[in-house]
Amino acid sequence: MAGILENPVKGALKSRTGNNAVRAAYHRYKWRKLCFMVFLLLMVAFLAGYIITIGPLDITVLDVYRILLDRFFPGRFGTFELPSQVVWNIRFPRIVGGILAGFGLGICGCVMQAVLKNPLASPFTLGISAGAHFGVAVAAVMGIGIISGPYLLVGNAFLFAMLCSFFIIALASLKGATSETLILAGIAVNYLFNALSSLFQYFATDEQLRVMVSWGMGDLSAFSWKNFPLLLGLFALCTPLLYLKANDLNLMAVGDENAKSLGIDANKVRMFSMVLASLLVATIVCFTGTIAFIGLVAPHMARMVIGSDHKYLLPSSGILGALILISADAIGMNIVRPTIIPTGITSSLLGVPFFMYLILKRKRKEFW
Numbered sequence: 001m002a003g004i005l006e007n008p009v010k011g012a013l014k015s016r017t018g019n020n021a022v023r024a025a026y027h028r029y030k031w032r033k034l035c036f037m038v039f040l041l042l043m044v045a046f047l048a049g050y051i052i053t054i055g056p057l058d059i060t061v062l063d064v065y066r067i068l069l070d071r072f073f074p075g076r077f078g079t080f081e082l083p084s085q086v087v088w089n090i091r092f093p094r095i096v097g098g099i100l101a102g103f104g105l106g107i108c109g110c111v112m113q114a115v116l117k118n119p120l121a122s123p124f125t126l127g128i129s130a131g132a133h134f135g136v137a138v139a140a141v142m143g144i145g146i147i148s149g150p151y152l153l154v155g156n157a158f159l160f161a162m163l164c165s166f167f168i169i170a171l172a173s174l175k176g177a178t179s180e181t182l183i184l185a186g187i188a189v190n191y192l193f194n195a196l197s198s199l200f201q202y203f204a205t206d207e208q209l210r211v212m213v214s215w216g217m218g219d220l221s222a223f224s225w226k227n228f229p230l231l232l233g234l235f236a237l238c239t240p241l242l243y244l245k246a247n248d249l250n251l252m253a254v255g256d257e258n259a260k261s262l263g264i265d266a267n268k269v270r271m272f273s274m275v276l277a278s279l280l281v282a283t284i285v286c287f288t289g290t291i292a293f294i295g296l297v298a299p300h301m302a303r304m305v306i307g308s309d310h311k312y313l314l315p316s317s318g319i320l321g322a323l324i325l326i327s328a329d330a331i332g333m334n335i336v337r338p339t340i341i342p343t344g345i346t347s348s349l350l351g352v353p354f355f356m357y358l359i360l361k362r363k364r365k366e367f368w
Helices: 002-053 061-072 081-116 128-142 149-175 179-203 206-217 225-244 246-252 256-261 266-288 293-306 310-334 343-361
Strands: none
Touching (some): 002 061, 002 081, 061 081, 081 293, 081 310, 128 149, 128 179, 149 266, 179 206, 206 343, 225 266, 225 310, 246 310, 256 266, 293 310, 293 343, 310 343
């Protein structure tokens, strides 16, 4: 009788010990992810301060931080009249715009890859950027737009990016919002709007062609303090709502049917996430133009380091996207001064080789 009772007791003790070991391993893994995100944030803060110092103005990284802090706490960190104007009104808005754009593209790329279960999904491959480019072509060649004046291009880019997104989502809803339907619809729309943009370029004048081509290369020069309220408002709305779906995205990774058995309506989550991601991407690309690399590769780079838990993958993808974008922009602005290479070009030229190096270095592991 004692032996019969002893085995269940030993089994329970072993099970409890095993559970404790699993919890301890999970907490160590969680701290690794948090440390990685903190490291990325520190890198963004350091690079932002360092990039501002690059140029003809003689200023140190410490001076940059003192100037920025003096804006929030006047008189406590000294006065810098000319450097303060240059840093606050010219260089810092571009840095902040790059951080927001990179963060948004990284998060949206991660969400799209998760809900579509496709490693090639991104705002560019789904046709959202192509729709925005067509809107710019319409404004540049025909002068038609929902907003006149200096925001003609921006307004049209936003409108056609959203029309492209809603067309994909509506088309998918007719047949059921499966990941395959959304991918195929996005590819079709991408080809359609690229063809229409090329048609407008064929009939455009030299000046109109220059506008379309320069916008299609991607740039951060459109960012200024007056443009930030709209962008910040949409960030405050979209990013928390997307993050709230992190657990649902984790469950959807095992398949729609399995997610359904756990109480998750995969189709509703997919449509909700796509609408929010499309709204955020449309707002970003209407200011930056076509920057194709960030939303595609930043989530993969983050996934290689911290795994596929979207509670940590979403913010890591965003921070890494911001880091890549401001680095590429700084190199493009300074590598062949005074000529400025568009950000979309430098981000792809610098990021793709690094991404290929990561793939080849760890080719024996699966990251998707």
